[in-house]
Structure formats: structure tokens, C-alpha cells
Amino acid sequence: MHTIGFRHWARALGVLLLGGAGALPALAAAAPFPAADDSVSVRHPHRRPVFQLDIRNSIINHRLVTIPGLKLGVEWRGRLRTGLGVYLLSNGIPSRQPIPSELPAATSSELRLRYVAAYGEYVVLGNPRWEIATQLQLGVGKTYARYALPDGAVIRSPKKVIWLAEPSLTGQMRVYRWLALGAGAGWRQPMFVNKFTERELNGPVFYGRVKLSLGDVYKVMRGRQRLFTQQGLRRADW
Structure with a gap:
């Protein structure tokens, strides 16, 4: 050697x-x-900020619901990512929880959910073009029921604190140096709530995401690299 x-x-x-x-x-x-400005290596030696649009879907009470979120985090050496996300239930879903006895029998109810989450993600397999990673999110937020009375009036139940754990497996592919698309699947598990809320909100989670590497976006804006470059992503470059 x-x-x-x-x-x-x-x-x-x-x-x-x-x-x-x-x-x-x-x-x-x-x-x-490798070139000093190469930022696509899986074992990149520097930290870099990343921004994600995270669209999570779930089946709750036999209905498909969407929970959009935004994430901001830091990538460490291309293997470990940590950060924070903000999520909210985009639309209410019919709830199976008992209607309070003081409300009319024809009252309908919807469940609402908002939470923030800290996440950690570790790349278990990958290269500069694609990767497979495990992810764990731990969130805390509030949930409440929205009651629609027969006369058109709307009443909200008191908000309750809810904790959530969401382990998942995700895959990602870089389209350009600064842009990656991904998808994943996992499970949502509510904690420290009553049995009705847990039964309604636990279940499978599947999601799509768009990730921007802010350092590479900055280089594009400054003219230091081409917008649609494939440099570093081709097998011949590895």
C-alpha cells in the first residue's frame, strides 16, 4: 500500500x-x-442546516387525514440529523369519543391536533445519490374536540396536552445537490392520554418530504455552483 x-x-x-x-x-x-466544496458525500465532515417540508398522512377513524409540517435541523457528517418540526391537523376528522351529555343528541364532533416535535434521523445505508434512514420523533402538543350543534353553533372542548412518539423508516434520493425528495412510513403512538384519545390517534403514518440543503442553496444564489448541476451525484464522481 x-x-x-x-x-x-x-x-x-x-x-x-x-x-x-x-x-x-x-x-x-x-x-x-474530493473537492473541498463537495457537500453531497454521505460522510461529509461538516455540519450543515437543512429545511424540510414534511407532509404526513395517517388513517384516523377509518379516514385518511393529512398533517402538514415544517422542519428545520442540522445534518452532522452526512449521517445524523437532528432538529425541530411543527405540525397541525389540516382538517378535522369525525371523532368517536362520547358526546357530552349536556349537548343535543344530534351534535357532531371533530378531532383537532397540533404539536411540535424533536426528531433524530440516522442514515443506515446510502451514497451521495440515495439513502435509507431510521427516524424517531418525540412530540408534545394539544388536542381538542370541536362540537357542531344542530342549530349551527360551535363549541370546543378544553384543550388537552398530548405526547407522541413516531418511529419510522425513510428513503431519500437527491435530484440535485441542493434538493432531495423522500418518503417514509412508521407508527404514531400517543402517550399520557385517555384511552379514547389514544385509540383515535394511534396508527400508521406515511409521508412524503422535500428537503433543501441550505448551504448548497446559498452557493447557488451566490453563483458558486450551477442550479441544476449533477456534480458529485454521478457514480463516476464517488
């Missing part, structure tokens, strides 16, 4: 000495190290 390394550098030095300044591009091509 040492002999191969010595021959490599000796050949590069010979090219530089014989070719003068014109040999510098050849030396750069021969160097075994």
Missing part, C-alpha cells in the same frame, strides 16, 4: 516538474482527495 502511494505521488510530481504550470490540472485530477 505504501509503495502504491509513493508511486502515485512521484508520478504526479514528475508531471508537475516536466510540464510546469500547465501540468497543474493534471495534478488536480490525480489527487485522491
